[in-house]
Amino acid sequence: MTDAKDPPSRSHGRLKVQATAQPRELVVNKPDLHDVWTARVITLFPQAFPGVLGASLTGKALDEGLWQLDPVDLRIFGEGKHRNVDDTPAGGGPGMVLRADVMAKALTHAARGTAGRTKWPVMYLSPRGKPFHQARAQQLSEGAGVTLICGRFEGLDQRVIDEFDVEEVSLGDFVLSGGEIAAQALIDATVRLIPRVLGNQASTAEESFSDGLLEHPQFTKPATWAGRDIPDVLLSGHHAQIAAWRRAMAERLTKERRPDLWRAYCGTHNRDPGEDQEL
Numbered sequence: 001m002t003d004a005k006d007p008p009s010r011s012h013g014r015l016k017v018q019a020t021a022q023p024r025e026l027v028v029n030k031p032d033l034h035d036v037w038t039a040r041v042i043t044l045f046p047q048a049f050p051g052v053l054g055a056s057l058t059g060k061a062l063d064e065g066l067w068q069l070d071p072v073d074l075r076i077f078g079e080g081k082h083r084n085v086d087d088t089p090a091g092g093g094p095g096m097v098l099r100a101d102v103m104a105k106a107l108t109h110a111a112r113g114t115a116g117r118t119k120w121p122v123m124y125l126s127p128r129g130k131p132f133h134q135a136r137a138q139q140l141s142e143g144a145g146v147t148l149i150c151g152r153f154e155g156l157d158q159r160v161i162d163e164f165d166v167e168e169v170s171l172g173d174f175v176l177s178g179g180e181i182a183a184q185a186l187i188d189a190t191v192r193l194i195p196r197v198l199g200n201q202a203s204t205a206e207e208s209f210s211d212g213l214l215e216h217p218q219f220t221k222p223a224t225w226a227g228r229d230i231p232d233v234l235l236s237g238h239h240a241q242i243a244a245w246r247r248a249m250a251e252r253l254t255k256e257r258r259p260d261l262w263r264a265y266c267g268t269h270n271r272d273p274g275e276d277q278e279l
Contacts, residue, residue: 037067037194038145039187040110041180042103044085044152046071048180058188061197069187070110074098077105086153095154103149103160115144122166124149124156125179125186129168132186134209136169141193148186150179212265214253216246 041049049071054062061067078085079102086096107122114120123129123146140146149156149166161168171182192198219230233245255262259273266273 032070033065033068036065037141037143037191038070039067039183039191040070040072040114040145040147041150041183041187042072042074042106042110042148043150043178043180043183044074045150045178045180046073049184051180051184053184053187053191057198058191061191061194066197067191067194072106072110074102074106077102077109089154093154097154098152098156100157100160100163103156104163107147107149107160107164110147114147117165119144120146122147122149122164123186124151124161124166124168125171125182126151126155126168127170127173127175129170132169132171132189134189137186137189138193140190146187146190148179148183150183152178209261211250212254212261212268213250214258214261216249216253 043049050059050062050069053059053069062069074085075083077083079099084099085102086098089095089097110122120143121140125148160166169186171185176182219234223230223235231245233241236242251262251265254265255273263273265271266275
């Protein structure tokens with residue numbers, strides 16, 4: 001037995017106890033933590049999680065109970081002997097479409113114990129969705145959690161998207177074989193903004209997109225490498241000049257590489273996007 005005087009090695013928050021009539025396959029081995037930011041992921045490949053989310057700072061935070069991951073196996077809700085989750089597209093065409101009735105059962109299961117949609121949205125990773133951005137990640141991190149649907153095949157029956165008011169989000173103008181990789185990227189972008197996940201929370205305030213700009217270039221030792229020197233201003237110790245240089249470089253990179261971000265930034269700072277400022 002543990003000595004009563006010895007303090008617990010780690011706190012995982014308050015455990016939440018609840019009865020369930022779901023199949024044994026849905027019972028998660030890890031304890032369900034109450035009042036902890038949670039990512040529920042509906043997927044045909046639950047074994048793909050946590051994946052890279054189990055490494056580095058997000059993995060450490062997961063182990064310490066700062067957030068929790070709950071993969072939901074879509075196959076369990078499939079129809080018939082073979083647990084079918086898809087069927088041919090109405091109207092013909094190639095590929096298969098995830099069935100509305102199957103996904104509805106998974107979504108109903110995933111909704112257990114969740115807060116309202118403002119605090120716990122349901123998102124479908126889709127190339128036709130609205131672009132996911134840093135501000136949305138910040139909003140998610142301030143909520144209670146998120147339920148993510150990982151698409152496969154030709155997509156998801158539109159009726160279940162409409163019935164459950166699912167928010168479609170995209171990570172970019174490209175197509176993946178499924179939503180699992182995109183889901184892990186979205187979770188990582190969100191979890192790192194949760195307090196105490198990163199060692200230095202101030203670092204998130206200076207990253208790309210945090211102020212509407214791309215991040216300035218970074219340098220470290222050695223001072224000279226391959227004939228290339230660290231800019232003198234960064235070694236000057238003059239904090240105001242360093243801050244001004246970093247801001248100027250962030251503006252230059254944003255203007256050159258992301259004209260869309262530059263126009264939005266100028267709009268919020270009453271500046272002319274076409275200004276020819278010496279940076």
